[in-house]
Amino acid sequence: MRIMGEVYGGLANVPYDSKDVSNFMAKIDEEHTHKDMSLLLAHFARIKKEDPDFYFNLHTDHADKLGCGFLKNENIESFVWLFQEFLEAMGGLQPDNFITDQDAAMRSAVLVSFPNCCHRNCRWHIMQNAQAVLGNFLSKHEELRTELNEIIDYSMSVEEFETRWAEMITKHNVVDNTHLYDLYHIRATFVPAYFKERFFPFLQTTARSEGFNAVLKTYMDPHNNLHHFFLQYMKLQEKIDVAEDAVEFKDEDKTLRAWGDFPVEEQALQVYTRPIYLRFRAELRKVTSYNVQHVGHETYDVSPIKNYVYGYGSRSYKVEANLEAENYNCECCKFSRDGLLCCHIFRVMMQLGNIDRIPEKYILKRWRIPEEIIVEEKLELPKVPVDRKMSNKERQQLRYGTMCNDFTKVAKIASTSDKGKALADKYMQALEKELLDMKASESAKRKKRKNATTAQDGEGANDGGLDSFPQFAHVEDPVYVPKQGRPAEKRKQSGLHLKSSKVVKCSLCGSNQHTAAMQR
Numbered sequence: 001m002r003i004m005g006e007v008y009g010g011l012a013n014v015p016y017d018s019k020d021v022s023n024f025m026a027k028i029d030e031e032h033t034h035k036d037m038s039l040l041l042a043h044f045a046r047i048k049k050e051d052p053d054f055y056f057n058l059h060t061d062h063a064d065k066l067g068c069g070f071l072k073n074e075n076i077e078s079f080v081w082l083f084q085e086f087l088e089a090m091g092g093l094q095p096d097n098f099i100t101d102q103d104a105a106m107r108s109a110v111l112v113s114f115p116n117c118c119h120r121n122c123r124w125h126i127m128q129n130a131q132a133v134l135g136n137f138l139s140k141h142e143e144l145r146t147e148l149n150e151i152i153d154y155s156m157s158v159e160e161f162e163t164r165w166a167e168m169i170t171k172h173n174v175v176d177n178t179h180l181y182d183l184y185h186i187r188a189t190f191v192p193a194y195f196k197e198r199f200f201p202f203l204q205t206t207a208r209s210e211g212f213n214a215v216l217k218t219y220m221d222p223h224n225n226l227h228h229f230f231l232q233y234m235k236l237q238e239k240i241d242v243a244e245d246a247v248e249f250k251d252e253d254k255t256l257r258a259w260g261d262f263p264v265e266e267q268a269l270q271v272y273t274r275p276i277y278l279r280f281r282a283e284l285r286k287v288t289s290y291n292v293q294h295v296g297h298e299t300y301d302v303s304p305i306k307n308y309v310y311g312y313g314s315r316s317y318k319v320e321a322n323l324e325a326e327n328y329n330c331e332c333c334k335f336s337r338d339g340l341l342c343c344h345i346f347r348v349m350m351q352l353g354n355i356d357r358i359p360e361k362y363i364l365k366r367w368r369i370p371e372e373i374i375v376e377e378k379l380e381l382p383k384v385p386v387d388r389k390m391s392n393k394e395r396q397q398l399r400y401g402t403m404c405n406d407f408t409k410v411a412k413i414a415s416t417s418d419k420g421k422a423l424a425d426k427y428m429q430a431l432e433k434e435l436l437d438m439k440a441s442e443s444a445k446r447k448k449r450k451n452a453t454t455a456q457d458g459e460g461a462n463d464g465g466l467d468s469f470p471q472f473a474h475v476e477d478p479v480y481v482p483k484q485g486r487p488a489e490k491r492k493q494s495g496l497h498l499k500s501s502k503v504v505k506c507s508l509c510g511s512n513q514h515t516a517a518m519q520r
Contacts, residue, residue: 037066040227055089079109087113097198099205101125102189118198121189124205133179144172154313155193156331196333202279242418259285263356264346276367279340286312286343292351298322300351302330302344317344323352326359339364374412378405 044056087094098119100106110119138145147168155161165184169175188194192204256274258265259281268280289309293301303316312332320329328349334342341362349355379401382394390398414424505512 037226040230043227043230057085057088074103074105076105076108076112079106080112083109083113097200099200099203102129102186118195119189120195120200121186122205123190123192126183126186126190130179130183134183137177137179141172144168144174147172150313152191154315155191156196156315156317156333158193161187161191161193195337197336199337199339201338262350264349264358267357271363271368273367273369276340279338283334283340283343284346286310287347287350290344290347292319292347300348302347312343317342319344319348321345321348321352323354326361328359328362335362339367374415376405376408376412378408381405 041056044054047054048056094114095117098110098114098117099122100110100119102121102125107119107121110117138148151161151164151168155164165187169180174180256269256277258269262284265281265284268277268284272280286309289305290302291305293303295301298320300319300321301316302319304312304314308314318331321327328341328345330342330344332342332344334340335345341358346355381401382397384390384398385394410424414420
């Protein structure tokens with residue numbers, strides 16, 4: 001209503017109130033009350049026709065009613081049905097790793113549907129729940145709180161976690177704390193040490209899905225029907241796609257600069273996508289936070305210079321390095337977890353003077369800049385002759401080929417996003433108009449010159465003589481010689497001449513039709 005008040009110049013001028021708007025919306029929804037599922041399925045069918053990879057499935061009872069919609073009942077049977085449909089859509093391919101909240105029904109369904117999957121719970125949720133029951137107690141035992149977080153976050157193996165936990169319980173005399181025991185009881189579902197060899201790139205919580213849910217709620221209303229929900233979901237998806245295109249387009253216009261002088265960073269700039277390169281660069285910068293010491297044949301101890309390094313805590317890490325085989329391994333297992341080498345390995349590489357490049361086996365395909373899907377097709381340009389001047393036709397072919405190749409480069413860049421294409425269309429249309437105007441202007445000038453030349457030729461003002469070639473003005477005409485031989489009027493006439501060359505008149509009457517002799 002506030003917006004409509006602005007349209008009408010004030011709320012007092014709006015010819016309806018909030019109740020009228022609510023009734024109107026209810027009337028619209030009522031029109032689709034008994035058509036919700038049929039409209040939704042028809043929409044799905046249209047999308048399936050346009051996109052063969054789009055998947056949907058339908059199960060009805062004896063009355064042809066939908067058995068479940070968006071998991072209205074969050075029980076084991078519902079989740080199993082959902083996961084089985086997911087497998088069907090994915091061609092039977094199971095996920096390798098799965099992160100959920102602590103929902104028991106979902107966990108049971110995951111174990112049934114994805115037996116080979118590594119399922120873990122969201123660490124943030126678990127720690128938030130622990131905060132609710134342990135927060136007051138831990139606020140009075142700061143040392144215990146610090147040690148608890150250190151053990152959970154930075155234990156590098158299951159054995160290390162178990163040992164450090166037992167030592168903490170004994171040290172702080174909290175054996176009888178039931179809340180700590182409950183946290184320990186579910187340790188295998190959220191403590192990173194239990195998943196250090198699993199690939200969970202840059203993700204340990206359900207924050208990504210929850211962030212999407214939060215955005216989704218701004219587009220939805222709990223009272224919307226399923227068809228309206230789907231339409232709003234598609235609008236949200238379109239907005240996300242447009243936003244991603246805009247970000248990629250802006251990023252391509254920016255030039256990233258290397259942080260340091262390491263050749264390995266130049267390599268990373270060439271092979272990694274922008275987001276992955278930024279993560280790589282953040283990791284490379286941490287090499288300045290560590291010292292390294294050789295402790296064995298291929299073993300190195302990497303220890304922090306200060307008390308704490310973000311993401312790695314205050315502990316030291318063991319790194320194994322084999323230069324000949326180009327094998328590197330760190331107990332932090334960052335490569336196994338995120339698919340990127342860690343700062344500890346880079347620190348050892350720097351110590352060994354082998355910081356020129358990342359071995360190819362440590363550059364995951366999924367993090368690389370995608371291969372070009374559009375290959376520029378360049379026209380072969382005509383060869384410029386060296387022994388003669390190019391003809392007009394050859395010059396035109398050369399210009400055409402050169403411009404086609406240049407425009408191909410522009411088209412490749414513009415085709416990466418809708419915004420890029422729109423920008424290219426804008427300038428192409430303006431260029432075409434300007435070229436047509438130029439062509440029309442030149443044509444008018446040529447016509448004007450032609451008309452002026454024709455007029456001058458008619459007046460005899462310009463015969464293309466001395467005015468055009470003044471360098472020949474000094475040349476004189478040849479000496480005139482009269483024609484030789486008897487004058488033509490005295491030559492003997494041929495008998496074939498039937499007419500007298502001289503008019504003879506009658507001497508008596510003066511008529512030129514007869515002579516005086518003819519009168520006699």
